[in-house]
Amino acid sequence: MGTKGTSGAKSSGGAKSGHGISRRGLLIGAAVTAAGTALLAREQLEHAWWRLPGVEKPRKPGEVDFARAQWIAASSANWRRADRPDDYTIDRVVIHVTQGSYQSAVKVFQDPGHGAAAHYVVRKDGHVTQMIRELDVAFHAGNRSYNERSVGIEHEGFVDRPQDFTAAMYGASARLTAAICGRYGIPADREHIVGHVEVPGTDHTDPGKHWDWDRYLKLVRAADKR
Numbered sequence: 001m002g003t004k005g006t007s008g009a010k011s012s013g014g015a016k017s018g019h020g021i022s023r024r025g026l027l028i029g030a031a032v033t034a035a036g037t038a039l040l041a042r043e044q045l046e047h048a049w050w051r052l053p054g055v056e057k058p059r060k061p062g063e064v065d066f067a068r069a070q071w072i073a074a075s076s077a078n079w080r081r082a083d084r085p086d087d088y089t090i091d092r093v094v095i096h097v098t099q100g101s102y103q104s105a106v107k108v109f110q111d112p113g114h115g116a117a118a119h120y121v122v123r124k125d126g127h128v129t130q131m132i133r134e135l136d137v138a139f140h141a142g143n144r145s146y147n148e149r150s151v152g153i154e155h156e157g158f159v160d161r162p163q164d165f166t167a168a169m170y171g172a173s174a175r176l177t178a179a180i181c182g183r184y185g186i187p188a189d190r191e192h193i194v195g196h197v198e199v200p201g202t203d204h205t206d207p208g209k210h211w212d213w214d215r216y217l218k219l220v221r222a223a224d225k226r
């Protein structure tokens, strides 16, 4: 009886506080909202984790961004450490011609006194060397904002020697550019794949009039589809 009585008292207490139930509903609602806020905060944190001091994407020595590339490090004086594409959007590929041999380009990019270097150097035989990570800002375009927004590709040869631009070079470079465009969602067109000559404020003329843009873009787009 006592038990029943107690139960009855409890039940009557519960019924009395229809008020209490709605308050409990309110608390559950608040808990759900708090969970939602926590989830949102975690998503924002995951998106912005790289902005926290000392937190960057992991790097491994000798790692390349383009699987077919050989790694030879440029002097750290010729680029600036960054964490692209999170700190700077990458939306341009800049095409250069070295005005010299592959070897001379690789050598000067390793020289801290040179003050410039590109991410990649493509040799006449189609060999691709990466010297600066795409994460980082290479000093190749002679324009700070273009350096920050672009990946620079050097091509062995001279602007006035069309025979330097071999089929192997076009093919290898196009596969590289297609991979870069794919990685960062860059449209494979002449607005986004530019010559050094087109960088605002530059006094450089590369890749020059013998660089076959139509041929190159066709190859980039064909490579893109694979």
Ligand SMILES: [Zn+2]
Pocket (backbone or CB within 6 Å): 095, 096, 097, 140, 196, 204, 206
């Ligand atoms: Zn150039």
